[in-house]
Amino acid sequence: MNRTVLDLWVGFFVALGLAALLFLSLKVGNLSSSNLSESYVLKAKFDNIGGLKVRGPVKSAGVVIGRIVDIHFDSATYEAVVSMTIDGRYRFPKDTFASINTAGLLGEQYVGFDAGGDEKMLSAGDTIAKTQSAVVLEKLISQFLFSKAADGQDKK
Numbered sequence: 001m002n003r004t005v006l007d008l009w010v011g012f013f014v015a016l017g018l019a020a021l022l023f024l025s026l027k028v029g030n031l032s033s034s035n036l037s038e039s040y041v042l043k044a045k046f047d048n049i050g051g052l053k054v055r056g057p058v059k060s061a062g063v064v065i066g067r068i069v070d071i072h073f074d075s076a077t078y079e080a081v082v083s084m085t086i087d088g089r090y091r092f093p094k095d096t097f098a099s100i101n102t103a104g105l106l107g108e109q110y111v112g113f114d115a116g117g118d119e120k121m122l123s124a125g126d127t128i129a130k131t132q133s134a135v136v137l138e139k140l141i142s143q144f145l146f147s148k149a150a151d152g153q154d155k156k
Contacts, residue, residue: 038088039066040124044098044111045079050134052100052109058084059101060113065090068111084111093118099132109134 049071058066066086074081086092095116102109122128 039085040088041069042084042086042122042124042126042128044082044084044128044131045074045077046082046100046131046133047079048133048136049080049082050100050102050109050136052082052111052134056108057110058086058113059110060090060092060115065113082111091121092116094120094122094126095130096122096128097130097132098128100134102135 052068052071054068054071056068057064058068066084068082069085070081070083072081073079092113093116095118097114097116099112099114100109101112116130
């Protein structure tokens with residue numbers, strides 16, 4: 001085989017390998033352009049979002065139904081406002097409950113939807129009224145310790 005033909009084949013396979021590596025890194029990082037072209041945006045307000053991040057998943061019944069696209073602080077109500085894109089295939093009632101959950105004990109945090117029973121459905125731009133903030137493990141531990149200390153003081 002000629003040296004230039006060999007160099008051409010090597011260059012082709014190196015470029016193919018780099019393209020595959022780029023594709024895999026985009027898939028792992030959830031940055032690839034997914035099929036959310038027919039999606040709608042919902043908002044939810046939380047007192048505490050914990051470690052919630054942009055591009056984090058939105059799940060219902062364990063199925064990823066959307067992604068978090070924006071998180072900002074509302075200085076009027078002192079709450080975090082989370083904007084989410086939801087796949088257009090999935091519709092939820094107006095009384096849907098949004099909560100911030102953790103995958104496992106120390107896993108990533110995500111927004112979980114629990115569907116209600118209302119006949120009216122949420123539409124693009126609506127704000128979910130019923131929310132539950134993230135559970136902060138440090139607060140739970142400190143409340144437990146302080147309650148145990150107070151019990152010890154009462155017994156004396």
